[in-house]
Amino acid sequence: MARIARNFQKVTIKDVAKYADVGVGTVSRVLNNNSHVDPSTRQRVLSAMKELGYVPNPHARRLSTGTSDLVTVITPEMKGDFYQTLIASIDEVLIKNGYSSLLYPLYNERKYEALRKSSEILLSTDGLIVDGVSVDKLLGDIVEPNMPVVCLEQESERYDSIMVDNYYGGIIAGDYFADLDMEIFVVTHRKAHELESTVFDERLEGFQESLERKGRSIDKIYYVPLDWESTFEVARRIFSRYKRCAIFTTTDYLAVPIIEVARTMELKVGKDVRVCGFDDLPIAQILEITTIRQPISDMGKVAAEILIKKIRGKARDKVRKVILKPELVIRET
């Protein structure tokens, strides 16, 4: 006894079994179509399921098997093409392998807290892909030690990680700008949150290093939040003094308003004003922005593949680091 019908008289595997005149085990077997079931029996069960409108209860399945076929994907944001591309490429691999992704964008403080409080969500999935934020710091105490985890754009002592050599990307951007006979500016993002990614800084460092090697230096670095509004302002400030200069933005996203302002002020972008972004976001292709291309899709694909191997217990034990190289793409700016 002791049971209230919460689930609105849902039909269970038991009802199906009775209806088809078989045991529940058999129903379960056709459900998972593993082990051999007699074709005629299977047919009977199948039509019983249809007849009764049976839908399996995922919670029960998960409790019983201990797996959910779900993967949590944590990103610091989901705005912008970068994450679109990344998530789509992760998803593609996941779906192909029978998993679904559970997206968890940490777009504000509240989401951080919510994640820590109801870490249930994580624990109910089979694996975890974390982009940009530090697992060790953010979730070190929450994630079970043997949960399969892959880090993206973030190093980890304990887990596999996929990184892009952002420092190297900065270097090639610097090499490209060093020969230009103009002032050199940088517009970059200052990380606002302890747990945010350090990629922008790495790009900046590489850029700086490359210029130094060639006996040049950055004339000024502008730090902005990751929005266009502030970047417009910065651009106006720059162009009101300099009608001729080279600007490196540590992401294409920040290059867009700069180019917009330059054009509005009728400066010749690509000639007097040179702009090099980073990432090769779709917008960079559309606006023909010169940029450092990051292999975003590859990152997602590799991350998902490694994670699935880990979930299936096929991965090697030692912590692995995959480092992908960016490349310079010269366009019109």
Place this chain on the structure above:
Amino acid sequence: MARIARNFQKVTIKDVAKYADVGVGTVSRVLNNNSHVDPSTRQRVLSAMKELGYVPNPHARRLSTGTSDLVTVITPEMKGDFYQTLIASIDEVLIKNGYSSLLYPLYNERKYEALRKSSEILLSTDGLIVDGVSVDKLLGDIVEPNMPVVCLEQESERYDSIMVDNYYGGIIAGDYFADLDMEIFVVTHRKAHELESTVFDERLEGFQESLERKGRSIDKIYYVPLDWESTFEVARRIFSRYKRCAIFTTTDYLAVPIIEVARTMELKVGKDVRVCGFDDLPIAQILEITTIRQPISDMGKVAAEILIKKIRGKARDKVRKVILKPELVIRET
């Protein structure tokens, strides 16, 4: 017998009970801190949990209670500020009420299929908010009849819906343009998928209707996919012939490249070229685009609130429709 330790010797409620020398029921009670537990007992249980590193198994809880405290949020996309704002406002209400959101953006065909195939995901949550796509068509046969569902930007016969009066939005845009002594063009999105939203069409219809009433008409309608690339092309085509015209875009997103091209071609935006968007996305505020403001945050908030009421069984039974009105925001374009 019959059991492999899949879950890496995880500690269960049983272990905690034994350790604290109480029954499992008591542990469960302190876990959910309902019904009264003796303070000293509670303390003993609490420290036992800490000692053993106990983490509750959500699957078991869900199977037992039949609830998950999860809400699925389905959107046709998640790119762009519109969905950012919408999702954030939904999340805020959800989190405040102890729920978590499970994001499911249908950004391509593959995701549609995946959703239909593993509809498990939906069924394992307590409720469903669906934006833009037709639940009846998309999921009519999957969603249980008594699953709490709220539709956004999409009417439904069976479920509550929150709509914006897009037709009315078109009307006020038309009223605004009708007095302008220039050619009038429209750039809009042609829905590519059977299940896509019809908002763009409704806006267009309102716009058309308003112009007709005032004895005017649209000179040409340009249909584009929802990306900038094609819109750039269209803009170039328009401005190569017309140096003076008014353009209504059925979303701000499409207004951006048009303004960009106009400025690049040195046309006077706001004077010779008038542009009115729709939505009032952040980008519209940044670029000072005249637009029809949609109350995005309100939509999300109202949807989440209604859903929670339904989940808690406090909602009225009849299907409810909430219609929010957009308004004209005049800026520089």
Place this chain on the structure above:
DNA sequence: CTGAAAGCGCTTACAG
């Protein structure tokens, strides 16, 4: 190939 049964880890009336 298949049924009966134990088990997954919780929750919750019931009877103290």
Place this chain on the structure above:
DNA sequence: CTGAAAGCGCTTACAG
């Protein structure tokens, strides 16, 4: 206030 027990709806060795 609390323990013993039934139940949630599945899966899966086990023994035919």
